[in-house]
Amino acid sequence: MFTDFFYTLKEKKVPVSITEWMALMEALSKGYISNLNDFYYLARAILVKSEAYYDQYDVAFQEYFRGIEAPPEIAEQILSWLRDPINKMLLSDEERALLDSMALDELLEELEKRLKEQTEQHDGGDYWIGRGGTSPFGHSGEHPGGIRMGGSGGGGSAMQIAEQRQFRNYRSDLTLDVRQIEVALKGLRRLDHTGPEDQLDLDKTIDATCRNAGELEFIWTRDRKNAVKLLLLMDAGGSMEPFAHLCSLLFSAAHSSTHFKDFQYYYFHNCVYDALYKDIERRDGVGTDHILRTLEPDYKVILVGDAWMATSELIDMYGAIYYYERNHKAGIVRLKQIAEHFTHCVWLNPEPPRYWNHPTVLTIGKVLPMFELTLDGLHQAIKKLIVKR
Amino acid sequence: MNKDGFDQFKGSQDYVTSEALRNAVNVAIALGRPLLVRGEPGTGKTLLAHSIARDLNKKLIVWNIKSTTKAQEGLYIYDTVQRLNDSRFGDKDVSDIKQYIKLGKLGQAFASEEKVVLLIDEVDKADLEFPNDLLNELDEMSFYIPETYETINAVQRPIVVITSNAEKELPDAFLRRCIFHYIEVPDPSLMEEIVNVHFPKIKNNLLHEALTAFYSLRRIDNLRKKPSTSELIDWIQVLIASATPHEDISRQVPFAGTLLKKETDYDYFVNNYMKKKQASSAAANTSGPPQ
Known part of the structure; x- marks a missing residue:
């Protein structure tokens, strides 16, 4: 029927x-x-x-x-x-x-x-x-x-x-869904023993009690918590519009993952300049220098963007697409600063690699390891973020 | 309609339902499958289980899921530490393991002699693998306790209601076993009915003004968390308690903090929405229709 x-x-x-x-x-x-x-x-x-x-x-x-x-x-x-x-x-x-x-x-x-x-x-x-x-x-x-x-x-x-x-x-x-991204992000994990000793280690307790001839002896241990801190920087520029949904998926997956020790996110437009923004409309700005000063180098950094812009936007002083931004350092200098300050950085590009043959994409790719924003690319990027230096 | 022999859920007196929801509940009951309910926060997902229990006159067992909840806890807990302690200091006979097996909420629902309603609340709060760990138990409504060589079988298949806020996606295998329903924010006419159930004596113009303001707030796309049914109910309660004249309601939207729970939303509302509104009404008052 x-x-x-x-x-x-x-x-x-x-x-x-x-x-x-x-x-x-x-x-x-x-x-x-x-x-x-x-x-x-x-x-x-x-x-x-x-x-x-x-x-x-x-x-x-x-x-x-x-x-x-x-x-x-x-x-x-x-x-x-x-x-x-x-x-x-x-x-x-x-x-x-x-x-x-x-x-x-x-x-x-x-x-x-x-x-x-x-x-x-x-x-x-x-x-x-x-x-x-x-x-x-x-x-x-x-x-x-x-x-x-x-x-x-x-x-x-x-x-x-x-x-x-x-x-x-x-x-x-969608090709990627939130669950898949979340599962991938779970790979970003470094377990450390932290907090008070309030977990009963059953195996060791039994062991110690036996050694003690049956006299109970409790062995306590610390909880294991993820020590990974994540910094997500997202391009909210016009050319990213077609990928807005994909980015919001990545964002919501990272945001709802409770297993990070700390999670911070900022937006930028085409390239990182003197300030990063707390909101997509880019009203609430925070100085890039301030962020570099206050965040420890062990934050794992994921930049998301198509890396596609006018060459001047990337390499010129005052090259920002909005003239009033008047960046005193070129975008590429800022990106290099980020790459140098943080030990682990990757760039996720929602465009497929066949479009990567563009001067700015290639230049950024030299500064930051670039991966495609697909499930495979994400897995590779996370592997890159988790390796010991 | 031939539905004899089955519990027919009609919605209880204080819980108004849409036709689609009633249908989904009845299907879930008849097929003995869990009902998965999703929807915006504040649309009454949790209350649904309470309403089913009340309407069908069944006992309700609530299993609240937290981020630390493990599937095993819902079945049973083997209290080894107590047993260890008893073996050392207690006078009890520790060879009887049974007394250290404590049934969890799911276990209680299976073991109950009469049919119960089991609410698994906010299943998405738990670990990603949590739903997968419960697949078999929910399918066959039975589980095995290796410590006592016992199998707990559901005497009466419980009516299982699972709620989710979609914070995490649920695995396909789990979804396949569920009946699914998405509770929408009710349309104005259903909403009117719902408000009437909560405030039977509400004045018509107050209700009308409140709903107008509520739906126009919901139309703002920039809100992070749009107000939904439960916020509206709270708000109307405040409006009645404060005896706000009804003509002020949609114009000034007093006590907006009851409707908008996020600071950014409230800021947006005060700075953008209200200003625009005042400007347009001022323009209308002074210069007549815009040229």
């Missing part, structure tokens, strides 16, 4: 397994559902394990059960849009001609086809259905003949709920 739905889900990249599918079948065989609405919630509760996949589930649900309710609605929306003369007024002559060149049937057919082809949410671009693009279908788009889809109010039927796609924002098509 519904086996194709399973594959539709798989196709939409919802991670469903046979175990879960069997559980759904079990629930269905118990006669739990009486309508499509029940099925929507039942299947979602059993099959989908993260709100990040709710949206893909909605899309798959829509696609699989489309035959039941959806086409009239979509067609309705399109027709009503086309019927509204105001919409046509908004178009230029050229655009109107373009729209007229496509008959309504054709347009609908095309929409149907693209709905079928499209497998993921899409923002921007000129073909797929999504937001902010120039395809004729989607919303907030720029295509003159664009048909706004979704976002209709109300609710009630499962199809309508699926159509609302209210979980769009929770979605994350």
